[in-house]
Amino acid sequence: MRIPIDREQATPLYEQIAAFLRQSILSGSLAPETRLPATRQLAQDLGVSRITVENAYAALESDGLVARRAGSGTHVLPQDLLLPRQSGGSMEWPLWQRDALDAVQFTQAATGEDGDTVHPNLISFTGFGDPRMFPIAEFLKALKDVIYRDGYACMEFGDMRGYPPLRATIAHVLASQGVQTHPDNILITSGSQQALALIAQALLKPGDTVLVESPTYDGALDLFRAHQLKLIGCPADAHGMQVEQLEPLLQQHHPKLIYTIPNFQNPSGACLSLARRRQLIALAGRYNIPLLEDDFVGELRYEGRVQPALKALDPGGRVMYVGTFSKLLMPGLRIGFVVAEGPIYERLVQLKRVNDLATSTLIQRGLEVYISVGRYHAHVRRSSQVYRKRRDALVAAIQRYLPAGVHLVVPQGGLFVWARLPDGMSAARLLTLARAAGVEYAPGARFFVQTADGESYMRLNFATQTVEDIGEGVRRLGQAFNQLSQQR
């Protein structure tokens, strides 16, 4: 135990030691039943006499903070904790701390969620895929197999680009999706979020401009805002980004990156048409702007014609393709990847290394053992069947329970239904009523560059709830609509 003591202070050493331990116990940082070091040991550690430590322990005992038990040493007794947590205090922070706070916008759209009264059996239309679809016992078996097979190797750092056999498996999965790549052009990341973050670090500096679809994934907006980037939104419709409107935006704003989710977009569910895909690649090439393709659920198609990934149309090194196992398998795995070629790939590997050295080798190896191309496709098929039924249930329930003024385009895949409320209705105000009624969704503001543009939108995730709960949830949402109409 390392206790700060000061031999030049007037306070006796035993009292300094006792004071430190007293504060540790009362603040809860030394938990009840913790055994204090033996007096001989602590005396040696601190370079004081054993009597000094004995005196300190005796003082704590007379305070009722510890008990000395014959043969088992000195233990902390349960206490009513007195001290507030440090962050909660009104302490004067050092000046650099106040500077750090001032320089940064903690921008997140106000959603009206805090302080809401919440129903005890809340049905939530938020989140991503349904983790109950994941065969958790089989994954545990894969972890066990890999620990027996690889021994201590699965506890070491491993290849900074990611476990090579897992990169090979990903290359095979991508090939089956029409994206031809080599394992040496794949970098494993901690979820797709880290892939986006590394690309932002590699290519952008504060004040640079990023062009995004409007609306788009709020986690990307938060990332770009945290890096103090300027955001330009390109309007989107039922066929994705309106690429026809792109060129004047590129000429006017000179973005350093175009971020797009071409398949079953988050939040809108739209798929970018093939003609727009070709046009987007051509424009990015003409204006020399890197394209970041976030293909978070491209395989979850329930009907309609598949579209090639932008990466598959890329004549070479223009598109960075980001994928993930989080949405389809398990968010808690934190395994995503980026495909890139050329100097940018090397730069991303370097940044991955300085950011966190590597993604957990144990999880990477477990995933590699668990997943094969065939197993992956079987999982996609199974998930698609289940999620399609849930989408249908959500659309039917909306038609049944919600006012006719609610507009939506039925998505052909993915996880989300994106709905526009009747004119003048606020999704944030509705949410407060909805949560009280026992249902929640993601209000639209957080997905827009200009949050006001999203006031009348809501995103409903249909993948995480059963068909029955979807019906019940939308019925409750209908109640909230009625209440809001009556308030107006």
Place this chain on the structure above:
Amino acid sequence: MRIPIDREQATPLYEQIAAFLRQSILSGSLAPETRLPATRQLAQDLGVSRITVENAYAALESDGLVARRAGSGTHVLPQDLLLPRQSGGSMEWPLWQRDALDAVQFTQAATGEDGDTVHPNLISFTGFGDPRMFPIAEFLKALKDVIYRDGYACMEFGDMRGYPPLRATIAHVLASQGVQTHPDNILITSGSQQALALIAQALLKPGDTVLVESPTYDGALDLFRAHQLKLIGCPADAHGMQVEQLEPLLQQHHPKLIYTIPNFQNPSGACLSLARRRQLIALAGRYNIPLLEDDFVGELRYEGRVQPALKALDPGGRVMYVGTFSKLLMPGLRIGFVVAEGPIYERLVQLKRVNDLATSTLIQRGLEVYISVGRYHAHVRRSSQVYRKRRDALVAAIQRYLPAGVHLVVPQGGLFVWARLPDGMSAARLLTLARAAGVEYAPGARFFVQTADGESYMRLNFATQTVEDIGEGVRRLGQAFNQLSQQR
């Protein structure tokens, strides 16, 4: 399967499909034995007739690329792979790619390691702790317990700051080390490297100056260089950073951060004296500079008096304390943490979220189940006993086998012996001979701001090899010294 096809091209559709699949097979991205989609399915996916797909598959079959087996579909045959990997080509990258490369220094000190002839039974004095000290079977059991106990919850994202019970455990471990904190001031990171990276992102912008010990941890230097920061080294001796020399450096260079490893420093093994600790805190306060304390192996003390962490001497919010389970337990876990208070804590949480959302909840929960304060201390004691013997073996072997001109200070803990070679001898040149003789170490240049300052130093890790292999490794190193002397 998503295959890019173009209906406006002169090339027939079946030939476009066949060409895409042919390249996928020859590049290895479609592996042998992969089953191609059923013709009906692919036709539907691509919006073409089934005959078109049949014709494409027939073309591939006549090329000897696939085999059609009755009842089990069309399979890829093994091939001699023909195409080079994409990164290896002499392709013209887009202009923005060349810009991205030019703007960045891929600085890592040249170490002369590449291209060396390496002995088949290399004894390596590199790395960190010994993963064989980690009870891997018990950790697997903890993972199993947590999966049965928590079910799908351990597959979800969880609290962005880290799994709350694990933060509570860390607070208890820290309290036992004399650092009083609250779980709400702890942020779990992907290893301590991510903690350093988040702090750099939070507080520094390109061109800012960071003050470090010289020498210091190469992973931190790489991180700071990747962010295009200026580095100022403060000289260090056997008692750590020479804090007496610090004030003029602060006045001259106005650093935005001081980075220090006060305990068993990497690479020097030195411990900062208590007087210097107090002086460092006072100076950081007076000049309003944040202190980053990297305590990567502070608990691994083999003798001598324990010193309080800088964090324990911090009157409030000046010091950010970074710790890790990687060195003591398993690098492959990728679990570290940072302790901070005030606005900077909130900023670090925000950056963690935009960088990778959260660290694997499964691993966090497994670690929390595995580790208790008592078990952690038992593990520290066991490791300390083993590593102390290895340190003694390394020091004895150096005295026996290496020339008298090799200087070192015996470290009182940690993982490393830091040795200075006889005048004029290059650790990088010696390394080439050493690797041929069957032993390696970390040459000194990579640990210095000015790499030339490290030419005559080597860092030897004594923790990862057995006592026997340490003796044999240093004997081989002695051979390399002899060879190098003869070359001169």
